[in-house]
Each structure stands twice: as structure tokens, then as C-alpha cells.
Amino acid sequence: xxxxxxxxxxxxxxxxxxxxxxxxxxxxxxxxxxxxxxxxxxxxxxxxxxxxxxxxxxxxxxxxxxxxxxxxxxxxxxxxxxxxxxxxxxxxxxxxxxxxxxxxxxxxxxxxxxxxxxxxxxxxxxxxxxxxxxxxxxxxxxxxxxxxxxxxxxxxxxxxxxxxxxxxxxxxxxxxxxxxxxxxxxxxxxxxxxxxxxxxxxxxxxxxxxxxxxxxxxxxxxxxxxxxxxxxxxxxxxxxxxxxxxxxxxxxxxxxxxxxxxxxxxxxxxxxxxxxxxxxxxxxxxxxxxxxxxxxxxxxxxxxxxxxxxxxxxxxxxxxxxxxxxxxxxxxxxxxxx
Ligand code: IYR
Numbered sequence: 001x002x003x004x005x006x007x008x009x010x011x012x013x014x015x016x017x018x019x020x021x022x023x024x025x026x027x028x029x030x031x032x033x034x035x036x037x038x039x040x041x042x043x044x045x046x047x048x049x050x051x052x053x054x055x056x057x058x059x060x061x062x063x064x065x066x067x068x069x070x071x072x073x074x075x076x077x078x079x080x081x082x083x084x085x086x087x088x089x090x091x092x093x094x095x096x097x098x099x100x101x102x103x104x105x106x107x108x109x110x111x112x113x114x115x116x117x118x119x120x121x122x123x124x125x126x127x128x129x130x131x132x133x134x135x136x137x138x139x140x141x142x143x144x145x146x147x148x149x150x151x152x153x154x155x156x157x158x159x160x161x162x163x164x165x166x167x168x169x170x171x172x173x174x175x176x177x178x179x180x181x182x183x184x185x186x187x188x189x190x191x192x193x194x195x196x197x198x199x200x201x202x203x204x205x206x207x208x209x210x211x212x213x214x215x216x217x218x219x220x221x222x223x224x225x226x227x228x229x230x231x232x233x234x235x236x237x238x239x240x241x242x243x244x245x246x247x248x249x250x251x252x253x254x255x256x257x258x259x260x261x262x263x264x265x266x267x268x269x270x271x272x273x274x275x276x277x278x279x280x281x282x283x284x285x286x287x288x289x290x291x292x293x294x295x296x297x298x299x300x301x302x303x304x305x306x307x308x309x310x311x312x313x314x315x316x317x318x319x320x321x322x323x324x325x326x327x328x329x330x331x332x333x334x335x336x337x338x
Contacts, residue, residue: 019202027060035066038087074150159183210261
């Protein structure tokens with residue numbers, strides 16, 4: 001796979017292809033990041049962007065993980081002390097998931113977001129950005145129904161982080177795209193207090209998984225079923241066995257006309273195949289014996305043709321997810337014993 005294909009595989013959106021192509025051609029010394037509001041336990045959504053960071057490390061980029069403690073505070077995720085504690089747990093789980101400890105820089109937002117220049121730059125953006133624009137950028141990130149003042153400061157700071165961390169590329173789930181658009185529009189127009197470059201940077205957006213049980217709408221860590229690093233092998237088995245998995249990539253809408261996706265196939269595509277060269281589906285001899293797949297498409301083709309039964313696909317998915325999660329689960333257990 002060439003560098004550009006590796007950098008952009010499974011991405012829903014690349015802004016812009018031309019800019020990312022130029023970076024992929026010469027990744028040495030180039031910095032890319034994802035920011036996360038710290039939470040105690042990684043869920044499969046975090047793991048999906050982490051998988052993209054692993055792709056980027058493989059392609060030769062320097063990876064920065066922003067533990068966005070101030071952002072979590074602005075989004076009402078707890079007291080500052082609570083957030084700091086969960087950030088530390090999060091770091092350990094990312095490393096257990098497979099980020100290269102030698103090539104990953106972890107940065108706390110609060111280590112630079114309280115500096116005078118950063119604060120003044122945030123105020124400059126508050127002056128230049130309409131309330132409406134900031135609220136739109138935040139719509140898919142905001143926790144809680146009611147918009148608070150903090151919710152409009154949040155995307156401005158996120159747009160500024162890309163400048164202050166001297167990044168070449170921003171990565172995020174599709175829910176972050178409007179913040180990245182705000183960045184591209186507002187940053188080049190700034191006067192700016194600091195010596196950092198006030199230039200627009202490209203971004204890559206990863207897909208958001210569908211709801212595991214129904215395939216309708218987005219998987220959410222706050223409602224519905226999600227897979228987390230705390231799950232036991234049995235939990236994973238149970239959740240994946242209960243997942244929506246018709247024998248097709250393109251399920252029909254449900255009775256109410258809602259669009260549906262196949263979340264089992266999505267997890268194979270976005271989380272499993274990027275991490276394993278071959279996926280083996282174990283089956284007893286009487287049912288045709290084991291099946292082995294070198295890529296996602298051939299597995300999905302077999303599911304559609306009926307060669308691979310959804311129950312067998314789920315069994316294999318649970319096993320591979322368990323393998324990816326097990327190291328993080330151990331790290332969490334050890335932290336809890338301390
Ligand atoms: N908005 C992210 C958290 C976040 C991401 C980045 I990239 C930042 O620079 C700051 C915060 C979320 O929804 O988790």
C-alpha cells in the first residue's frame with residue numbers, strides 16, 4: 001500500500017486530498033494529532049481514531065495525542081481534578097492499544113492553553129467568530145441539551161490547538177469536521193500573539209460507527225451498547241452476538257424508514273483489518289472448516305453470498321476485538337489495584 005493510501009484508508013473525508021498527498025510524500029518530522037476529552041475508559045470510538053494514528057505512525061508521521069482536559073472541563077465532564085485523573089488512565093490505555101511509546105507525544109491541554117498568548121488568541125477568535133458559527137461547529141460534540149457559554153469557547157480553542165501544537169495534520173471523527181472547517185477559515189485571518197504559524201492545516205475524518213444493536217444512527221458511549229476497554233471477553237461475546245448483522249453491506253431501512261448500516265462489518269473494516277494481516281473465521285469441519293481473509297472486501301463478499309454465516313462472522317469479530325482490548329483491560333485492572 002502506498003503512503004497516501006495508508007494515511008487515508010478508511011477515512012470518510014480528506015480535506016484536502018492535495019494537501020494530504022503532499023504530506024504523505026514526505027512525512028518525516030511532520031506532526032499529526034487527535035485530541036480526546038479524557039474519560040476513564042477507552043471505547044471503540046476512541047480506538048477507531050487510535051487505529052488511524054497507528055496507520056500514521058507506520059507511514060512515518062510523529063503522533064501527538066492531546067489529552068484535552070480543559071476541553072472536557074468546558075464540556076461539563078467533571079471537576080478539573082477528576083478529569084486530570086482520568087487523563088492519566090487514558091494515556092496508559094492508548095499505549096496498551098498499540099500506539100508506539102517511542103513515537104507518541106502525550107500533551108495535556110492545560111500545559112499550554114492557560115498561557116497568556118493562547119488566552120489572548122482565544123479572545124481574538126471570540127471577537128471574530130459569530131455565536132451562530134461557533135454553535136454550529138459544536139453541535140455534534142456538545143454534551144447536554146442546553147448550550148453554555150463554554151460550548152462556544154470550546155471549538156475556538158480546538159481550532160487554536162492545531163496552531164499551538166505546530167501540527168501539520170489534524171485527525172478526528174466526522175463529528176469534528178465543523179471545528180476543522182472553522183479552523184481553516186478563521187486561523188489565517190488572525191493577527192495572533194505568538195510565534196506559531198497562523199496557517200490553515202489539512203484534516204482527515206474517520207467514520208462514526210453505527211449503533212451496534214440496530215444499525216440505525218450513531219453508536220454512542222452515553223446511550224445504547226458500546227464496546228469498551230473494561231469489557232471482559234464474555235461481555236464482548238454477548239454484545240457482538242446481539243449486534244445487528246444482516247448478510248449485506250447495505251441493509252434496507254427499518255420499518256420507520258431510518259437508514260441502517262451493518263455495524264459488524266464496519267468494525268471489521270475500521271478496527272480489525274487494519275491491525276491483522278489475516279482474519280481467520282473458525283468453523284467446525286462439518287460446516288465447511290475455517291475461512292481465512294486477507295482483506296475486508298473478501299469477508300464482506302462472503303457474508304453477502306451466504307458463504308459466511310453472520311453468527312460465524314460475529315464469533316470471529318468478538319475474538320479479534322478481545323485480542324485488541326485485552327492489553328488495555330489488564331492495564332486498567334492493574335491501575336485499579338494500586
Ligand atoms: N472535540 C474533541 C476533543 C478535542 C479534540 C481536539 I483535535 C482538540 O484540539 C481539543 C479537544 C472531542 O469531541 O472529544
